[in-house]
Amino acid sequence: MTVPAFERxxxxxxxxxxxxxxxxxxxxxxxxxxxxxxxxxxxxxMATVSRLAQERFVAPDIEQLxxxxxxxxxxxxxxxxxxxxxxxxxxxxxxxxxxxxxxVGEMRRASTLALSAWGPAKEESNFEAMRPHLETNLGxxxxxxxCFDPADETYDVLLDDYEPHMKTAExxxxxxxxxxxxxxxxxxxxxxxxxxDSFMTGEFDPGRQRDLGLEIVRRFGYxxxxxxxxxxxxxxxxxxxxxxxxxxxxxxxxxxxxxxATMHEFGHGVYEWGVDPAxxxxxxxxxxxxxxxxxxxxxxxxxxxxxxxxxxxxxxRLQETxxxxxxxxxxxxxYRAVNKVQPSLIRIDADEVTYNMHIILRFELxxxxxxxxxxLRDLPAAWNARMDxxxxxxxxxxxxGVLQDMHWAGGSFGYFxxxxxxxxISVQIWERAREELGDLDERxxxxxxxxxxxxxxxxxYRMGRKFTPQETIERVTGSRIDAKPYVRYxxxxxxxxxx
Amino acid sequence: MTVPAFERxxxxxxxxxxxxxxxxxxxxxxxxxxxxxxxxxxxxxMATVSRLAQERFVAPDIEQLxxxxxxxxxxxxxxxxxxxxxxxxxxxxxxxxxxxxxxVGEMRRASTLALSAWGPAKEESNFEAMRPHLETNLGxxxxxxxCFDPADETYDVLLDDYEPHMKTAExxxxxxxxxxxxxxxxxxxxxxxxxxDSFMTGEFDPGRQRDLGLEIVRRFGYxxxxxxxxxxxxxxxxxxxxxxxxxxxxxxxxxxxxxxATMHEFGHGVYEWGVDPAxxxxxxxxxxxxxxxxxxxxxxxxxxxxxxxxxxxxxxRLQETxxxxxxxxxxxxxYRAVNKVQPSLIRIDADEVTYNMHIILRFELxxxxxxxxxxLRDLPAAWNARMDxxxxxxxxxxxxGVLQDMHWAGGSFGYFxxxxxxxxISVQIWERAREELGDLDERxxxxxxxxxxxxxxxxxYRMGRKFTPQETIERVTGSRIDAKPYVRYxxxxxxxxxx
Numbered sequence: 002m003t004v005p006a007f008e009r010x011x012x013x014x015x016x017x018x019x020x021x022x023x024x025x026x027x028x029x030x031x032x033x034x035x036x037x038x039x040x041x042x043x044x045x046x047m048a049t050v051s052r053l054a055q056e057r058f059v060a061p062d063i064e065q066l067x068x069x070x071x072x073x074x075x076x077x078x079x080x081x082x083x084x085x086x087x088x089x090x091x092x093x094x095x096x097x098x099x100x101x102x103x104x105v106g107e108m109r110r111a112s113t114l115a116l117s118a119w120g121p122a123k124e125e126s127n128f129e130a131m132r133p134h135l136e137t138n139l140g141x142x143x144x145x146x147x148c149f150d151p152a153d154e155t156y157d158v159l160l161d162d163y164e165p166h167m168k169t170a171e172x173x174x175x176x177x178x179x180x181x182x183x184x185x186x187x188x189x190x191x192x193x194x195x196x197x198d199s200f201m202t203g204e205f206d207p208g209r210q211r212d213l214g215l216e217i218v219r220r221f222g223y224x225x226x227x228x229x230x231x232x233x234x235x236x237x238x239x240x241x242x243x244x245x246x247x248x249x250x251x252x253x254x255x256x257x258x259x260x261x262a263t264m265h266e267f268g269h270g271v272y273e274w275g276v277d278p279a280x281x282x283x284x285x286x287x288x289x290x291x292x293x294x295x296x297x298x299x300x301x302x303x304x305x306x307x308x309x310x311x312x313x314x315x316x317x318r319l320q321e322t323x324x325x326x327x328x329x330x331x332x333x334x335x336y337r338a339v340n341k342v343q344p345s346l347i348r349i350d351a352d353e354v355t356y357n358m359h360i361i362l363r364f365e366l367x368x369x370x371x372x373x374x375x376x377l378r379d380l381p382a383a384w385n386a387r388m389d390x391x392x393x394x395x396x397x398x399x400x401x402g403v404l405q406d407m408h409w410a411g412g413s414f415g416y417f418x419x420x421x422x423x424x425x426i427s428v429q430i431w432e433r434a435r436e437e438l439g440d441l442d443e444r445x446x447x448x449x450x451x452x453x454x455x456x457x458x459x460x461x462y463r464m465g466r467k468f469t470p471q472e473t474i475e476r477v478t479g480s481r482i483d484a485k486p487y488v489r490y491x492x493x494x495x496x497x498x499x500x
Numbered sequence: 501m502t503v504p505a506f507e508r509x510x511x512x513x514x515x516x517x518x519x520x521x522x523x524x525x526x527x528x529x530x531x532x533x534x535x536x537x538x539x540x541x542x543x544x545x546m547a548t549v550s551r552l553a554q555e556r557f558v559a560p561d562i563e564q565l566x567x568x569x570x571x572x573x574x575x576x577x578x579x580x581x582x583x584x585x586x587x588x589x590x591x592x593x594x595x596x597x598x599x600x601x602x603x604v605g606e607m608r609r610a611s612t613l614a615l616s617a618w619g620p621a622k623e624e625s626n627f628e629a630m631r632p633h634l635e636t637n638l639g640x641x642x643x644x645x646x647c648f649d650p651a652d653e654t655y656d657v658l659l660d661d662y663e664p665h666m667k668t669a670e671x672x673x674x675x676x677x678x679x680x681x682x683x684x685x686x687x688x689x690x691x692x693x694x695x696x697d698s699f700m701t702g703e704f705d706p707g708r709q710r711d712l713g714l715e716i717v718r719r720f721g722y723x724x725x726x727x728x729x730x731x732x733x734x735x736x737x738x739x740x741x742x743x744x745x746x747x748x749x750x751x752x753x754x755x756x757x758x759x760x761a762t763m764h765e766f767g768h769g770v771y772e773w774g775v776d777p778a779x780x781x782x783x784x785x786x787x788x789x790x791x792x793x794x795x796x797x798x799x800x801x802x803x804x805x806x807x808x809x810x811x812x813x814x815x816x817r818l819q820e821t822x823x824x825x826x827x828x829x830x831x832x833x834x835y836r837a838v839n840k841v842q843p844s845l846i847r848i849d850a851d852e853v854t855y856n857m858h859i860i861l862r863f864e865l866x867x868x869x870x871x872x873x874x875x876l877r878d879l880p881a882a883w884n885a886r887m888d889x890x891x892x893x894x895x896x897x898x899x900x901g902v903l904q905d906m907h908w909a910g911g912s913f914g915y916f917x918x919x920x921x922x923x924x925i926s927v928q929i930w931e932r933a934r935e936e937l938g939d940l941d942e943r944x945x946x947x948x949x950x951x952x953x954x955x956x957x958x959x960x961y962r963m964g965r966k967f968t969p970q971e972t973i974e975r976v977t978g979s980r981i982d983a984k985p986y987v988r989y990x991x992x993x994x995x996x997x998x999x
Contacts, residue, residue, distance in 0.1 A: 015544070016548050019547075020545075023526060023545045023548075023549050036728050036743070036745070037725050038725045038744065039743045041741075042743060043741055045514070045518050046521045046740075049514075049518035049519060229535055241529075242544075242545060243540070244540065244541060245534060245538025281541065282544060
């Protein structure tokens with residue numbers, strides 16, 4: 002008996018997915034567990050596993066199967082598993098077949114080594130130690146771009162890996178709209194006078210922050226059976242297999258930012274967690290784009306985690322835990338402090354408004370780098386100038402400037418804009434959820450988040466990569482990506498109220 | 501320019517090694533970090549990575565390269581890197597090419613699932629929950645055995661994977677000699693009256709045990725740059741890459757056995773650590789056999805870690821840490837307690853003498869299982885009967901009986917005898933080291949272990965898999981494997997002294 006073509010395709014894709022998952026464990030382990038001296042060997046095994054994943058995918062038999070399955074695709078419902086799998090795989094194949102597996106392996110080896118160098122370089126605020134690695138990463142991205150037909154803009158090719166089908170010009174348009182709305186909003190807020198928040202810095206035991214973070218995400222849906230939470234200097238989420246969702250957060254002794262990072266990474270995690278189990282071990286079995294992903298991390302971090310109703314529920318627990326620091330601080334004062342809008346140095350600690358300016362800055366610099374309009378040697382100066390320009394902030398050192406994020410070390414050029422797109426999308430989805438679920442605040446005040454999670458699972462997470470990002474957004478919200486709801490939300494929540 | 505054949509072989513083998521290392525990380529992570537619900541996905545990625553490692557190794561181009569390199573091998577010095585690599589690879593290839601990659605993948609998938617089931621089954625002392633997994637594992641071993649030419653004994657095929665070139669009959673001969681010597685020794689010791697050791701059970705904070713274990717192995721050579729130490733219910737060592745040595749130990753609140761487990765696993769780790777870095781990413785880059793490996797774990801656990809001179813050095817630190825429990829206990833009384841010979845239930849907690857009987861029991865049962873002389877259904881009863889027979893110990897439940905070890909769940913049939921062989925070999929090497937280094941006790945008393953480690957590295961660890969196990973032993977000790985030094989050592993150290 003011969004195995005039907007569709008089954009054969011599924012089996013071959015499952016194998017590729019297994020390798021991808023192995024690579025993602027190699028990555029997680031490198032960041033969280035690996036002794037430092039293991040980095041060279043790790044770079045080699047990363048390179049080999051990634052190259053093989055590519056080789057096994059871009060293979061003649063898969064090309065043939067995709068050909069043979071055209072009629073099945075066309076005769077199946079657009080929404081069906083079969084049509085979706087063949088359609089998504091065809092696009093993935095079309096892209097992947099342009100890139101030599103050796104280049105994939107080289108990109109992975111270089112970024113693994115660069116990531117190992119990034120930690121110490123950041124600690125010593127030594128951009129020059131990082132520069133050769135960034136040169137290599139960027140050089141490899143140039144070679145990667147050359148694998149594709151010329152695009153409208155070079156940056157399009159990079160962006161497409163994180164936000165499929167999105168063009169740089171579209172992002173620019175959205176970002177221009179954000180800039181236009183947010184720059185005056187920041188000014189208005191600034192003019193209204195400073196919000197007191199000195200109680201937000203002090204001594205906050207990291208172990209207790211971890212316990213509180215766990216207490217929160219357990220309410221959201223975290224279980225010990227399927228999740229874990231670890232410490233890293235740069236928080237991230239990784240899922241090296243179905244039923245295995247890993248969050249990291251940075252539990253720092255002098256502030257409470259880890260709580261928001263933990264909720265943020267939970268948002269990434271719950272998106273992966275909610276994908277239909279039937280899509281596991283296929284290319285459909287994960288979130289559809291970084292923009293959609295970020296929409297969910299920002300939903301749980303900001304729309305939930307910085308809401309008044311959330312803190313109505315959780316502030317007593319926080320106060321109880323850090324009685325000395327917060328015992329005398331009113332809930333409303335705390336709420337205002339965690340929503341304080343103020344230009345600052347570090348992207349991941351930024352408030353909801355200025356956060357977008359951090360992204361726009363990176364988006365612009367990335368384009369200049371990939372188009373050779375900016376040399377890496379001049380990057381720190383360009384960074385610092387633009388921080389002054391957009392946020393009026395003086396950068397004291399590269400650790401708190403150009404070295405703060407791990408993404409460029411990790412070779413992720415084209416990733417950053419998805420963070421601000423995520424903000425925009427998050428509010429579109431949020432408004433839809435509230436329309437269907439009614440008053441969420443009442444439930445949050447009681448510590449109930451299950452209905453929101455279930456709604457998001459049902460309407461968004463389940464779909465995985467069955468549709469394009471734009472189709473996915475339209476299915477959830479009924480409309481295309483649109484900055485207006487987000488800007489309105491920010492104004493309503495954060496603009497100074499007339500006295 | 502064409503790449504020389506030897507370089508091509510090295511590159512291909514490096515790729516296979518990268519996959520093997522990735523598989524070893526997947527394994528380590530499963531045991532130490534993975535959330536339980538990740539086990540099915542993990543079984544799949546384990547299976548795929550292992551199968552691909554096999555496929556990429558048993559490939560026509562490698563076969564051809566081995567053919568083409570015959571003249572290089574013959575014209576090179578036997579000890580040279582080139583000749584050793586070709587020789588070892590030829591033997592590995594000859595074995596691996598008999599086994600279909602699908603079977604390798606299946607064995608790995610089944611054992612990964614079985615290992616996930618083993619933890620809960622042991623906790624609930626539920627052999628029946630484990631039995632279907634063991635049936636599968638054993639069935640796959642039968643298929644594995646059938647891949648090879650008929651051997652003198654079926655068990656030879658399994659044994660060869662852990663102790664290359666060794667025959668079951670040779671092991672039996674050594675074990676018969678051990679039995680003959682050790683059974684009367686156990687009786688003599690028993691007749692001499694019981695050694696007081698009630699202070700060895702009590703409350704010993706696990707965190708402090710971990711700190712003490714680290715303090716010890718740091719003296720031996722552990723550094724944070726290259727090593728890590730974690731908690732697992734079954735201690736093991738894994739090295740998922742050069743410069744990355746991972747130990748686990750079981751820090752239990754009611755006894756001090758974790759200290760010995762930590763030293764034991766350090767012995768495995770330091771063997772991997774000491775392999776010549778030039779052999780990394782080749783099939784020569786690890787310890788040569790499980791017997792040699794176990795010789796080193798037992799060296800650091802017993803020959804060092806249960807010596808009088810070691811405790812002369814370390815007992816004050818232990819006493820200081822656990823003042824309440826050990827403050828009034830003399831060093832000599834403690835030394836005698838950690839060397840108390842008494843039949844007991846758990847292999848890894850057993851004393852140096854009775855340990856071997858635990859192994860002989862497993863060695864015999866494994867042969868009966870693989871030769872279909874014993875059904876898995878009857879295994880617990882057979883286990884318990886033999887525990888009574890060899891050690892006079894009544895097994896209260898399967899958790900402390902047949903389910904205590906993870907090896908059969910992990911599919912490792914044929915592994916256990918190497919543990920007792922390791923004991924035998926350890927003393928042969930130890931005697932050689934003492935001949936060359938002179939009085940080690942004096943250095944141990946001062947907390948100095950570097951010379952021993954360096955000698956072992958220079959004379960044993962460096963070689964990796966360049967030579968066969970027997971050649972390796974002969975190079976270190978000048979003689980073949982021989983039980984006499986071991987028996988003599990046990991008698992001298994542990995037999996009751998005439999009053």
